[in-house]
Every structure is written in C-alpha cells, then in structure tokens.
Amino acid sequence: MSVPAGQHTVRRHNLALVLGEVAGPEPLSRAGVAARTGLTRGTVSSLVEELIAAGLVTELAAARGGPGRPASPLRLDPRGPGGLGLEVGVDSVRACVVDLTGAVRVQRTVASDHRDDVPDAALARLAALATDVVAEAGLPIAGATVALPGVVGPNGVLERAPNLPRWVDVAVGDALSTRLRGLPVRAGNEADLAALAERWAGGPTDAIVVSGGIGVGAGILLDGGLFAGAGGRAGEIGHVVVEPDGLECHCGGRGCLETLASLEALARPDAVRAAGRALGIALTGAVHLLDVPAVVLGGGYPRCGAPLLGAVRAELAARVFSRAGIDVRFSTLGQDAALRGAATAMVQAVLADPGEVITARPLARPPDVAEGGAPRPATVRGAGP
C-alpha cells in the first residue's frame, strides 16, 4: 500500500513552511525553525535533511550561542535551483538568472527591434541569449518566465501587442520551451511581472505599478497579489483615455495615456510636465475605480526625476476625492523590474512549493563550457544525466 494522500500533502506543506522560515531575514538553526513553526525538532531535522539533499538549503559554520551543542544556522543555498527571466521588449531581448536567495547571477540585454519583425527571429535570438546566460550562471534552472509587452491571455498566449503589430496570438512560452529543450516557460505581461518584482523588493502590498517604456502598462497589486480582472488582462492603463480628441494611438484609439506618456512622448522638448499631468489624470481614474492607496512609477520614469513626480502628485491631489494622500513614488528597479520579476517568479514558485522541485528531481545541472569556446547549449530540466 502507498502512503495515504493526506501524509504526502502534510509533508509537502511542512517542507514549504520550513523553507519559508529558512528564507526569512535572520539565520535560524533547526531548533529555531522548530520553535517558530511548532513542529517537533525531529520533524524539522528530517525536513531540513530533505531540503539540503535537494540543494535548496545549506548549513553555515556552527556558531556556539549558549550551552549545549552548537547550533548551525541554515540558509537558502545560492547553488540551488535558480529562476530564468526572459523578456521580449519592443527593441530588445533580455535574459537573467536569479538564484534562490534572490541575487542576480547574470543579466544580459541584446538590441533587437521587433516593431516590423515577425516573432520567429526574435524568439531564436532570445533562446540563444537564454542558453548563454544559463551556461554562465552555472546553476540548475527550475523554470523560466517570459515578460511580454502586450496582452497575455490566461493560457499564456500573447494575444496582441500594440507596438508589435505582427505579433498576434503567438504562443511565446511554448515556442521558447521548444527551443530550450523542454524547459517549462510561462508567459506574463511585463507590467504585471514588474509589479510583482516591486512587491518582492519590499514595495507596497496595494498599488498601481506603472511601467513607462515604448508602451505604458500597469500591474495592479491588491493584498500583495496581482489583480487579474475578469479575464486575466487587467491593468492596461496605457489605453485609458486622457485627451478624447488627442493623437492617434497604435492601438487604434485616440488620446490614450500612451500617446502622452510613453518614453517616445517624453523625448519631445518640455514633455515631462505634460506627461506627468497625463499620468495624474489617468491615475485619478484608476484610483477611483480600484481604490488603491499607492502608485509606483517604474520603467523609464525614474530617470525623469522630480518634475515628473511633482506633476503626478499635483494632479492626484487636485482630483482624487475618495482618498487623502495617495503615496506616489519611483520604482527602485526601473527598467529591470519586469525581467527581475520574471526570474524571481520561478524562485518564488520553488519557495512556495519545494515539494514540486523535490518530486521532479533530478534537476538539470548547468552544462560544461568548452575551454576557450562558446558555451554549449544549456542542459535544462529533463535533459540531465
């Protein structure tokens, strides 16, 4: 007879509980973990051994902190499975690897203009970059997430990207997975992943996180999680109407926020205050509809500095009636947020359910790199020895 399902479930839950404590800000010994979780020391020891064997946890040198046997502080293993973040921008492809502790191990950007391009060439370029980055990072990879500059359906298909007119209904995750020897690749909207990255970097739990780039999008955080709306495509603030009779937008509409506050619009002379005003007007609507207390301006906006921040704050102060004092701040991650969010999403998935990684072992190890030559394609999950 097999073990009852309930015991598997409890063990899996407890593995996550213990790993969550180890991931916390202060180093804990096994005894410390037991005290915090309410599990017995025996149970904790057995779970910790399993996490160490899986490469998720490591033991620091023992420190004598009092009477009795010295306690060994436990930490997340920086050699453990990392997350691969990928990004298709309008004019670049990017890749990075974040390790289990959240540290960025490798990050690279390659210029690649996709405005008049079909997806195939860009995806080949991104897969090659991903392979290089994984080889360089030298970590097993738990999985990848790709950030996309458009509307991503619940099934991970890029349905439409206003700035990439030839990318319509593209299964980007599947296409990349095939090119990366079956590595699981999820897809997400870049603004959503940027919003999660802000949260994971210690930002507010409830906020509209606006990403200013060639397009303008937002991820909406509610209670620390991403608000998806009815259909999973919420947060398209770039197409909130600011000037009903304004300039034509790539989306087919007119006077959208994106026509006034994209980085292209900001490149016009004296545009910063006008863009700030437009952002403040669109955000007034968003705050009234969503009732959020905070706004984070990310992507390229932090480079615009105080004039932009001041204009957004002034507009909100003059127009929002339902809440006093909206907290408006710049992102500390800027244009790296979506890529970091994509990579960290995989690490967060491992931390939330380490049992999944342990069950799926053996995880792929990084490839050998030929002496003096180009790295060989990355060996990824399912392709290990």
Added chain:
Amino acid sequence: MSVPAGQHTVRRHNLALVLGEVAGPEPLSRAGVAARTGLTRGTVSSLVEELIAAGLVTELAAARGGPGRPASPLRLDPRGPGGLGLEVGVDSVRACVVDLTGAVRVQRTVASDHRDDVPDAALARLAALATDVVAEAGLPIAGATVALPGVVGPNGVLERAPNLPRWVDVAVGDALSTRLRGLPVRAGNEADLAALAERWAGGPTDAIVVSGGIGVGAGILLDGGLFAGAGGRAGEIGHVVVEPDGLECHCGGRGCLETLASLEALARPDAVRAAGRALGIALTGAVHLLDVPAVVLGGGYPRCGAPLLGAVRAELAARVFSRAGIDVRFSTLGQDAALRGAATAMVQAVLADPGEVITARPLARPPDVAEGGAPRPATVRGAGP
C-alpha cells in the same frame, strides 16, 4: 458535555445546502433534495422540519407523481423573514420589503432634498418610512441594508458624498438601527447594491454596472461578487476624468464623468449623445483597467433609450483594443436597483446561512395595526413579545 463544534458546523452547512436546493427554480420534494445533495432522506427530513419550524420553508399540497407515498413539493415560505431595503437619495428617502422568495411586498418613496440638509432630519424621515413599510408588509424582518450615495467605508460609515456636502463621516447604519429599535442595519454604496441587484436578477457575473442619477457611480462585479478594491471603495467611475479642462465637479475635480453624464447634465438640450460619448470614454478606461466583458447602464439611463446606448457602444468599439465586443445593455431594474439590492442582500444572507436566523429566534413578528388608524411602529428583532 455539549455537542462538538464540528457537528454544529456541519448541520449549519447542511441547512444552507438544503435551503439552497429548495430556493432553486423547480419545486423539489424531500426525496428530490436528498437526491441532489447526497444527504440521506432521514437527514433531509430532519433539516426540512427545522427550516419549516423557522418559517423559512413551506410545503405545497402533495402531488402524486408516481408509485408510493405522494411527494410534497417544498418552497421558500413567502411569510418567512424578509429583508428591509432603505435608501438615502440626494432628493428622496425610500424603503421596501422583499420576502424570502424575492418578491417585493411594499415599496415607498418620499421626496426629501438633502443637498443642503444635515443628516438628522433625513434619517428621522427614513426611519419613519421604514416603520410604516415594515408594518404594511406584515412580515418578520431579518435585517436592513441602507443604500447611500457616496463613499462608504468598510465599517459602514458614509465618509463622503459629493452631492451631500454636509454628510461627512456619518454612521448611518448605527443611527438608523437606534431609531428602529435595534434592528441590524448595514450600509452600502448605492451603486454596489445596484450591481448586486442586477446579478441577482439574472444579469452577467462580470460587469461594470453604472448607476446614472444626480451622481454617477458603478458597482463592479467579478465572478458574481462585488469587487471592493484595496480599501472597499472601488467603482467611483463618476470621478474618472473625461475632459481634463472641463467643468468643475462637486468633488473638487474638473471634467469628471459626473459633470457630463449625470441626470442633471442629461437634462440639457441635445446632451444624450455627449453623455453617451463621455460614458464610453470613461468606460474605455475602466474596461482596460478591469478587463470586464460587460457593461450595464442603470439608474436613470434606460430612460434615455437607443441614442445613449448607441453612443456608448460606438465609443467602446472605437477605443477598446484588449477585448472584442463589449456587451453593453440597459438595466431592467433602473432606478429601483439599489433599493432592491439593499433589501435582497438581507434575504441572500438568510439563504446563505439560515442557521444564523434559527439561532437568533424568536424573530420579531409584524405589529398589529389599529383599526382605521395609522400602523403602530414596527416590532423588529429584539423587540418581540
């Protein structure tokens, strides 16, 4: 020893399960309920007896439908505890009683302009109207909900109503409860309650339900429930900016939807198309932010007919890029929606947890009405003999 807590919980859950089946569209016998719920016939019989004793369920005349003992169809008891709906409008107070089957038993409106008024007089007027309506309905009352034309905090306090400048931080529910002999009175935003009413009347599960009146508000339905936002005050679509340099709004802002699409704005000559355009522009932003597939136009909007509907549809078709074919329709409840929603909210609460009513018994019975005279104040829960 008392019964273990788990048994109470299971019985309470099963009471709701059985009542939910009885509330369904087709009449069921005890055997039918047993077949649908998977409970034993003995358990169902015992639960049904309890629901009948509590006045929630009644038995119709037995109908011979096949061999064996004739089956008695069960129905919700229209004499059972009803819900009291109350509404503070900008220029009226309203009250209605809905019985357990959802039928409106009494509904009354009294003109009462609150624009320059302090709350006390209005609340006295509403409490008197409520007392009359309850007496006339002749039902025990499970509780009341009051619909309010402004921002209602999570604690039920009316924080601010742009069209009632002297109503600031008013604990309307508590004040009415005191005037109604301790009847529980919850408070909700009128547009939120109108949205729930649309849903309960068979409307879409995911929609923005806009209420057009002296103010303009919206209730946002996601997966059949109300979307509250981070702070419980979501849906203030009336203060989405449509014309950044437009007319001053009561809220202190400028060019809000409310300045262009309130019923006062619609009273201007040839304003219907302009209001429809403004609604379409504000809704474009809301659809992009919330990703909802449907819009219901309620309150006074259905009276504006096809020109309004056409203008809203045209604007959305020209501007929304993330979804094809937003379903835009008029409400069938119109200006009664918030009041009906308020009354039905209490009935829905009884159906969701009949154990709560059964535990709280004896419920108040309606008062005697003196021959030829005015009804005496209603006897409500906690004030019974």
